[in-house]
Structures are given as structure tokens and as C-alpha cells.
Amino acid sequence: MGHISLYDAKTHLSGLVDRAAAGEEFVIAKNGVPMAKLVPLPKVTTPRTPARALGITRIASDFDDPDPQIEALFAGGDPHDGPDRGTGR
Numbered sequence: 001m002g003h004i005s006l007y008d009a010k011t012h013l014s015g016l017v018d019r020a021a022a023g024e025e026f027v028i029a030k031n032g033v034p035m036a037k038l039v040p041l042p043k044v045t046t047p048r049t050p051a052r053a054l055g056i057t058r059i060a061s062d063f064d065d066p067d068p069q070i071e072a073l074f075a076g077g078d079p080h081d082g083p084d085r086g087t088g089r
């Protein structure tokens with residue numbers, strides 16, 4: 001386990017995080033007094049399970065199909081020039 005000053009930890013934080021993720025541990029000291037410990041987190045081995053917090057249980061098959069009205073807006077045209085999308089116009 002390595003000891004490192006707070007100044008050096010701030011200067012080299014990205015590299016220290018990479019090294020900690022690879023298994024190293026560091027004690028970070030402020031004015032020579034140990035204050036914190038940087039350790040690797042355990043690897044997650046199980047896939048994340050969606051919580052369904054919004055109650056969404058299914059996604060429609062056409063969810064990511066292009067929408068002519070939105071494409072017309074991005075192209076600078078009139079979104080109502082495209083096919084009727086149930087807007088009542």
C-alpha cells in the first residue's frame with residue numbers, strides 16, 4: 001500500500017484511479033497525516049436488472065423509426081408537409 005500526499009493525489013488523480021482499479025491501494029495524507037484511502041471496488045459480475053421504475057415493460061417495435069415531422073423540423077421545412085401523423089390537420 002502506497003502513501004501519497006494530497007497535493008500529489010490531486011495532481012495525478014486520474015492515474016491513481018486507474019492504478020487502484022487495477023488492484024493497488026493508496027493512503028492519502030494531508031500534512032503527513034493519513035486522511036483517506038483509495039482502494040479498488042469489487043468487479044460487478046452480474047448484469048444489471050432494470051428496476052422498471054417508470055412502469056415501462058415493453059418498447060414498441062417502431063420506437064426508433066424516423067419521424068417525418070421531426071426530420072422536416074431539422075431540415076428547416078414545415079413539419080405539416082409530411083404525412084398526417086394524427087395531428088388532426
